[in-house]
Amino acid sequence: MSLAEVRLHIERVDEGIVKLLAARQKLVAEAKSYKTDGKTAKHRDAMSARRRELAAAEGVSPDLIARVYEALDAGV
The missing domain is CATH 1.20.5 (Single alpha-helices involved in coiled-coils or other helix-helix interfaces)
Structure with a gap:
Protein backbone atom coordinates (compact mmCIF):
# COMPACT_ATOMS: atom_id res chain seq x y z
CA MET A 1 0.00 0.00 0.00
CA LYS A 35 -33.05 11.40 36.53
CA THR A 36 -29.54 11.09 37.96
CA ASP A 37 -29.12 8.78 40.91
CA GLY A 38 -26.53 6.50 42.48
CA LYS A 39 -26.98 3.96 39.70
CA THR A 40 -25.67 6.46 37.16
CA ALA A 41 -22.28 6.69 38.89
CA LYS A 42 -22.07 2.90 39.13
CA HIS A 43 -22.96 2.59 35.46
CA ARG A 44 -20.34 5.19 34.50
CA ASP A 45 -17.67 3.31 36.47
CA ALA A 46 -18.65 0.00 34.88
CA MET A 47 -18.52 1.54 31.39
CA SER A 48 -15.10 3.04 32.10
CA ALA A 49 -13.78 -0.34 33.17
CA ARG A 50 -15.32 -1.96 30.09
CA ARG A 51 -13.70 0.61 27.75
CA ARG A 52 -10.34 -0.03 29.39
CA GLU A 53 -10.77 -3.76 28.77
CA LEU A 54 -11.72 -3.14 25.14
CA ALA A 55 -8.73 -0.86 24.67
CA ALA A 56 -6.32 -3.42 26.08
CA ALA A 57 -7.83 -6.14 23.89
CA GLU A 58 -7.33 -3.93 20.82
CA GLY A 59 -3.77 -3.00 21.76
CA VAL A 60 -4.65 0.61 22.55
CA SER A 61 -3.53 2.34 25.74
CA PRO A 62 -6.35 2.08 28.30
CA ASP A 63 -5.16 5.40 29.77
CA LEU A 64 -5.47 7.07 26.36
CA ILE A 65 -9.01 5.76 25.95
CA ALA A 66 -9.90 6.93 29.47
CA ARG A 67 -8.62 10.43 28.64
CA VAL A 68 -10.54 10.50 25.35
CA TYR A 69 -13.79 9.61 27.10
CA GLU A 70 -13.14 12.10 29.87
CA ALA A 71 -12.76 14.79 27.21
CA LEU A 72 -15.90 13.60 25.43
CA ASP A 73 -17.94 13.64 28.62
CA ALA A 74 -16.65 17.09 29.56
CA GLY A 75 -17.83 18.44 26.21
CA VAL A 76 -21.47 17.51 26.68
Whole structure:
Protein backbone atom coordinates (compact mmCIF):
# COMPACT_ATOMS: atom_id res chain seq x y z
CA MET A 1 0.00 0.00 0.00
CA SER A 2 1.32 3.43 -0.88
CA LEU A 3 1.49 6.37 1.51
CA ALA A 4 -1.35 8.05 -0.41
CA GLU A 5 -3.52 4.95 0.08
CA VAL A 6 -2.70 4.79 3.78
CA ARG A 7 -3.63 8.47 4.14
CA LEU A 8 -6.91 7.85 2.32
CA HIS A 9 -7.73 5.00 4.70
CA ILE A 10 -6.89 7.20 7.68
CA GLU A 11 -9.24 9.89 6.35
CA ARG A 12 -12.03 7.32 5.99
CA VAL A 13 -11.47 6.07 9.53
CA ASP A 14 -11.46 9.65 10.82
CA GLU A 15 -14.76 10.37 9.04
CA GLY A 16 -16.26 7.29 10.69
CA ILE A 17 -14.93 8.30 14.08
CA VAL A 18 -16.43 11.80 13.79
CA LYS A 19 -19.81 10.38 12.75
CA LEU A 20 -19.76 7.93 15.66
CA LEU A 21 -18.76 10.67 18.11
CA ALA A 22 -21.64 12.85 16.88
CA ALA A 23 -24.07 9.97 17.41
CA ARG A 24 -22.62 9.30 20.86
CA GLN A 25 -22.87 12.96 21.85
CA LYS A 26 -26.57 13.02 20.94
CA LEU A 27 -27.23 9.86 22.96
CA VAL A 28 -25.34 11.17 25.98
CA ALA A 29 -27.35 14.39 25.87
CA GLU A 30 -30.54 12.33 25.77
CA ALA A 31 -29.38 10.14 28.66
CA LYS A 32 -28.72 13.24 30.75
CA SER A 33 -32.39 14.12 30.52
CA TYR A 34 -33.17 11.16 32.76
CA LYS A 35 -33.05 11.40 36.53
CA THR A 36 -29.54 11.09 37.96
CA ASP A 37 -29.12 8.78 40.91
CA GLY A 38 -26.53 6.50 42.48
CA LYS A 39 -26.98 3.96 39.70
CA THR A 40 -25.67 6.46 37.16
CA ALA A 41 -22.28 6.69 38.89
CA LYS A 42 -22.07 2.90 39.13
CA HIS A 43 -22.96 2.59 35.46
CA ARG A 44 -20.34 5.19 34.50
CA ASP A 45 -17.67 3.31 36.47
CA ALA A 46 -18.65 0.00 34.88
CA MET A 47 -18.52 1.54 31.39
CA SER A 48 -15.10 3.04 32.10
CA ALA A 49 -13.78 -0.34 33.17
CA ARG A 50 -15.32 -1.96 30.09
CA ARG A 51 -13.70 0.61 27.75
CA ARG A 52 -10.34 -0.03 29.39
CA GLU A 53 -10.77 -3.76 28.77
CA LEU A 54 -11.72 -3.14 25.14
CA ALA A 55 -8.73 -0.86 24.67
CA ALA A 56 -6.32 -3.42 26.08
CA ALA A 57 -7.83 -6.14 23.89
CA GLU A 58 -7.33 -3.93 20.82
CA GLY A 59 -3.77 -3.00 21.76
CA VAL A 60 -4.65 0.61 22.55
CA SER A 61 -3.53 2.34 25.74
CA PRO A 62 -6.35 2.08 28.30
CA ASP A 63 -5.16 5.40 29.77
CA LEU A 64 -5.47 7.07 26.36
CA ILE A 65 -9.01 5.76 25.95
CA ALA A 66 -9.90 6.93 29.47
CA ARG A 67 -8.62 10.43 28.64
CA VAL A 68 -10.54 10.50 25.35
CA TYR A 69 -13.79 9.61 27.10
CA GLU A 70 -13.14 12.10 29.87
CA ALA A 71 -12.76 14.79 27.21
CA LEU A 72 -15.90 13.60 25.43
CA ASP A 73 -17.94 13.64 28.62
CA ALA A 74 -16.65 17.09 29.56
CA GLY A 75 -17.83 18.44 26.21
CA VAL A 76 -21.47 17.51 26.68
